[in-house]
Amino acid sequence: MSVVAMRIIKQIVHDKRSVAMILIVPIVLLTLLYLLLSPSGYTPHVLVYAPQAFADALTESDRITVAHTPLDKGELSFSSSRPGIPVSELLEGGEADAVLLIPSFADGIFIYMLEPDSVKLAAITEAVKEASASLSPQSQMTVKFLRGDAGASTFDSYGFLLLAVMSFFLIFIFSGVSFVRERTADTVERLMLTPVKTASVVGGYVLGFGLFAVVQSALMILFAKTVLNMTFTGAWPLALLIMLLVAVLAVVLGVLISALAKNEFQVMQFIPVIIIPQVFFSGLIPVDTLPYGLNHLSKTMPLYYGSQAMKGVLVYGYGLVEILPQIAVLTGIIALLFACNILAVRRYRAV
Amino acid sequence: MIEVRNVSKGFPKNPGVIKNLTLTVGAGEIVCLLGPSGAGKTTLIRLITGALKADGGEIVINGIKVPSMKLYAQMGFMPQSDALYPDVTGLDNLLFFGGLYGIKGKALYEKSLEALELVDLAPDQNKLVSNYSGGMKKRLSLAAALLHKPSFMLLDEPTVGIDPILRRTIWDRFHKLRDEGAALIVSTHVMDEAAKCDRTALIYNGALVADDTTENLLKRTEHGNIEELFFMAKGAEL
Numbered sequence: 001m002s003v004v005a006m007r008i009i010k011q012i013v014h015d016k017r018s019v020a021m022i023l024i025v026p027i028v029l030l031t032l033l034y035l036l037l038s039p040s041g042y043t044p045h046v047l048v049y050a051p052q053a054f055a056d057a058l059t060e061s062d063r064i065t066v067a068h069t070p071l072d073k074g075e076l077s078f079s080s081s082r083p084g085i086p087v088s089e090l091l092e093g094g095e096a097d098a099v100l101l102i103p104s105f106a107d108g109i110f111i112y113m114l115e116p117d118s119v120k121l122a123a124i125t126e127a128v129k130e131a132s133a134s135l136s137p138q139s140q141m142t143v144k145f146l147r148g149d150a151g152a153s154t155f156d157s158y159g160f161l162l163l164a165v166m167s168f169f170l171i172f173i174f175s176g177v178s179f180v181r182e183r184t185a186d187t188v189e190r191l192m193l194t195p196v197k198t199a200s201v202v203g204g205y206v207l208g209f210g211l212f213a214v215v216q217s218a219l220m221i222l223f224a225k226t227v228l229n230m231t232f233t234g235a236w237p238l239a240l241l242i243m244l245l246v247a248v249l250a251v252v253l254g255v256l257i258s259a260l261a262k263n264e265f266q267v268m269q270f271i272p273v274i275i276i277p278q279v280f281f282s283g284l285i286p287v288d289t290l291p292y293g294l295n296h297l298s299k300t301m302p303l304y305y306g307s308q309a310m311k312g313v314l315v316y317g318y319g320l321v322e323i324l325p326q327i328a329v330l331t332g333i334i335a336l337l338f339a340c341n342i343l344a345v346r347r348y349r350a351v
Numbered sequence: 352m353i354e355v356r357n358v359s360k361g362f363p364k365n366p367g368v369i370k371n372l373t374l375t376v377g378a379g380e381i382v383c384l385l386g387p388s389g390a391g392k393t394t395l396i397r398l399i400t401g402a403l404k405a406d407g408g409e410i411v412i413n414g415i416k417v418p419s420m421k422l423y424a425q426m427g428f429m430p431q432s433d434a435l436y437p438d439v440t441g442l443d444n445l446l447f448f449g450g451l452y453g454i455k456g457k458a459l460y461e462k463s464l465e466a467l468e469l470v471d472l473a474p475d476q477n478k479l480v481s482n483y484s485g486g487m488k489k490r491l492s493l494a495a496a497l498l499h500k501p502s503f504m505l506l507d508e509p510t511v512g513i514d515p516i517l518r519r520t521i522w523d524r525f526h527k528l529r530d531e532g533a534a535l536i537v538s539t540h541v542m543d544e545a546a547k548c549d550r551t552a553l554i555y556n557g558a559l560v561a562d563d564t565t566e567n568l569l570k571r572t573e574h575g576n577i578e579e580l581f582f583m584a585k586g587a588e589l
Contacts (some may be wrong), residue, residue, distance in 0.1 A: 003450030011438045015481065186434040190495075193400050194451040195424040350404035350418040 003196070004204020005211070008178065012212060018174070022212050024043045026220050028168045033162050035226045037155040044120040046127075047090060050125050051117035054102055057131035062122045067096070082325070086108055087112045098124055147316050156231045160314040163220055163239065165279055165309045167202060176267040177255030184263060192216045192348035202341040206251050213247030214240075233317035239310060242323070244304040245330045252337035253302070259344035282307040352377050353503055353534050358408035360398055369395045369410070369508060370557040376534045376550075380503070381525060383548035383565070384538040391557040392432060392538040396505050399536065400428050412503060424452060427501030427533075431508050433488040437481035441472055441491050444480060448495040464520060466498035467491075469524065486517045493521060503534040510541065522547050542577035553580060 007236045012018045014322065048055050055068040087099050091114045101110040109132075111124060117309035131142040182188040191201065194223050217240050224230040232239070254267075257274060261267045281287055281298040298304045309326035320327075353376040360369040361559035366392050376382045383446065384392045397403045401418030410417040413425070435444050445463035454462060466471045471491035480488065480511055489509065496504060506525070510518045522544070529535055529549075537548065545551045545565050553561040553568070561568055 003447060006450075007436065007439065007443070007447040010443050011436060014438050014440075032511055154518045185436075186430050187436060188457060189402060190428060190430055190434040190448070191451060193402060193423055193426065193428050194448070195453065196451040349423075350401050351420055 001200040001203040004201055005208035008208030009211060010209075011178070012174070020225055022170060022174070022216050023219060026170065026216060027223050028157070030162055030164065030220060030224060030228065033159065034155050034230075037158060042119065042123075046124060047096040047099045049085060051104075052101035053135060054131060057134045058100070058127055060134070061127035061130055063127040063130075100124070100128070110185055122314075155228070157315060159224060159230050159346065161282060161284055161307055163217075163243060163314075164223065164234045164246050164303070164310045165282060166220065166242055167216055167279065168250045168278075168303055168306070169275060170216070171209055171213055171247045171250035172254045172257075173271075174265070175205060175251040175287075176258045176261070176270070177254075177257045177264050178209075178258075179205065180258035180261050180264055180267050183258070189348050192345065198342045198346050201345055202252070202255065202338060206248055206264050206338070210244065210248055213250075215242055217243035217247065225290045229245060230314075232314055233259070233311035234319065238313045238318075238320060238323070242306055242309045242313065242327070242330075245327065245334065246303065249302055249306065249330065249334050249337070252341055255341050256337055256344060259301075259341075275302065278303040283311060302330065305329045305333075352413060353536065355395075355399065355409045356408050356410070356432070358395075358398060358405045358410060360394060360403060360406050365492055368557050369398065369405075372554075372557070372559050373408075374552055374559060374562060376503075376536055377536050378538050379529055379532050380550065381529050381535040381537060381548045382504050383540075383545045383551045384536060384554055385540065385551050385552035387540060387581065389555045392540075392554055394557075395554070396536065396538055398425065400505055424499075425502040427496040427499070427504035429492055429496040429504070429509050433492045435480050435488060435495070438479065440477050440479055441467065441483065441487075443477040444491060445495055445498055449498050454499060454500040462498050466494035469497070470494045470522070483522055485512055486514065489513055490517070490521070494526065497524075497528065497573040501533065504528065504536070506535065508538055508539045508540070510539070510544065518544075542580070545577055545580065551580065553583065 012022070042067055043063060045065045045067070047060070048066050050058070050060055050068070052068075052070055055070075057068045058064070059068070071216075085099070086103070087101075090096060090099055091112060091127050097113065097117075099112040101112070102108075103110075109128060111121075111128070113121065118340065127142065179188075181190070205222075220238050221239055221243075225232055225236060253274065257270045258267055261270065278301045281301050282303050305326040307316075309323040309330070312323045312326070353374075353528055355372060355374040358369055358372050359367075361367050372395065374382070374395075384395065386392055394403070398405050399412070399417065401422060404418065412422055414504055415422055436447070439447075442463060445466055449459045449463050455475065464473065464476070467476050470493055470496065472487060475483065475487060476541060483491065489512075493506075493509065496506070510521055513521065525535055525537065526547075531576055537544070539545070548565055550563065551561075551565045552559055561571075561580075563571075565577075566582075569575050570578065572583060
């Protein structure tokens with residue numbers, strides 16, 4: 001087993017690009033996601049046409065900057081389709097991110113924006129909510145989360161996913177291509193015509209790539225924790241354990257897929273079939289509201305258990321006992337795929 | 352000793368690749384499998400290695416029935432393609448293949464170096480195989496097939512694409528292995544190589560059409576040309 005693992009390690013170390021792919025790319029992508037998902041500190045500029053009291057309350061908010069045009073009831077002929085002020089010129093001219101219009105409190109609050117932009121809209125609605133609450137405290141709304149932290153950034157609530165998905169994706173490609181090359185170069189036939197045990201071949205693959213997965217995962221955790229300040233509610237060694245299991249899953253899946261592929265290109269063809277649905281259902285998008293019971297589909301996807309365990313540890317602060325079910329399922333799937341791999345590799349000898 | 356007894360093999364899309372073939376190769380003997388492309392040489396070799404299971408008949412090597420894990424330990428196999436890892440060094444390739452035979456530590460290192468020496472690759476042992484020339488790869492592939500001192504060897508077109516000088520050195524190695532008591536089966540479609548074998552087995556359409564010393568076979572041809580053996584094979588079929 002160590003013979004095969006040693007060869008895989010040498011193969012990767014000799015290829016500088018592979019080393020960079022395994023160790024540096026995840027860090028770069030993690031940083032990129034951090035920058036994309038973190039609060040940008042952008043404060044939308046809002047043109048406000050509203051009664052003076054409301055405009056004053058809005059001005060106090062530091063979420064938006066406000067330019068107020070006082071309204072006299074008489075000067076505005078308002079209907080919701082014709083605001084009576086040149087909204088489209090104002091927005092398309094780039095004079096403001098939004099126009100907020102309150103003809104009178106009886107009409108409600110109108111916000112006009114050029115196009116949907118959740119970041120800007122979130123800042124504006126939050127400011128409006130605060131302003132309303134300060135004018136009429138009875139309309140104050142408070143949201144509390146039983147699990148997780150309301151103050152957590154989007155990066156905190158999705159970063160765990162990248163940790164799990166990243167090693168899965170990269171290690172899948174590496175092991176899949178590495179094994180398909182064994183087949184195209186006929187080395188697998190030569191290797192299987194020696195007294196080596198089939199389990200040692202598959203085990204060697206798991207061991208060799210597993211070693212890189214450990215280094216990669218440890219580096220990602222260290223970087224996310226210390227440099228990107230990602231919130232780790234639970235213990236990081238548990239996160240490392242889950243990432244390692246996910247990587248081993250990727251190895252056995254990669255080897256199995258390459259048994260079905262004739263060349264590297266065909267391994268790549270399995271990415272949209274095998275990998276992308278697993279990413280969709282891994283918790284990136286909430287699936288519990290899906291119709292036709294499609295949400296149960298996630299339970300058929302191995303990566304789901306890894307990302308759930310990861311979320312449990314990093315977001316909910318779960319311990320080993322709470323994530324044991326996911327760990328058990330993950331281990332079971334790995335054992336099953338390992339057995340399938342042995343059958344697939346055994347084809348090369350008639351024994 | 353390699354004994355192939357009444358072996359036949361077919362594939363769903365390609366029936367009758369090997370038809371009731373019987374062939375014996377003794378220890379200390381080199382037998383050439385001579386025949387045109389598609390005659391079944393590679394399939395026969397794969398049956399003997401134990402990569403394929405025969406549909407009928409049996410193959411017995413040194414008293415052990417093929418396929419058997421025990422035989423893998425004493426078999427040297429050189430496939431038609433190089434079957435090497437281009438992204439590691441020549442030495443690392445040998446350390447890997449040697450390690451598969453359970454050779455460990457210092458012995459593994461020594462045997463690998465010895466095999467490299469034997470094929471004149473010692474100066475290039477630390478180069479990546481991707482930087483090797485075609486001939487160097489062939490020699491490394493041969494080194495990988497013989498580093499564990501096999502008692503029988505199967506060499507599938509070992510000198511394809513090799514220049515005449517290198518071909519001679521490789522055949523010198525084969526003769527040395529034979530003289531040390533190994534049984535060798537070498538498939539080829541290069542005529543002059545048959546002259547270097549002790550015996551030549553002519554294969555055509557999956558059947559053995561002649562099996563004799565190369566000298567005797569040449570006597571049976573009109574002009575004594577090795578090329579004529581090919582036409583002999585074809586003629587026997589017609």
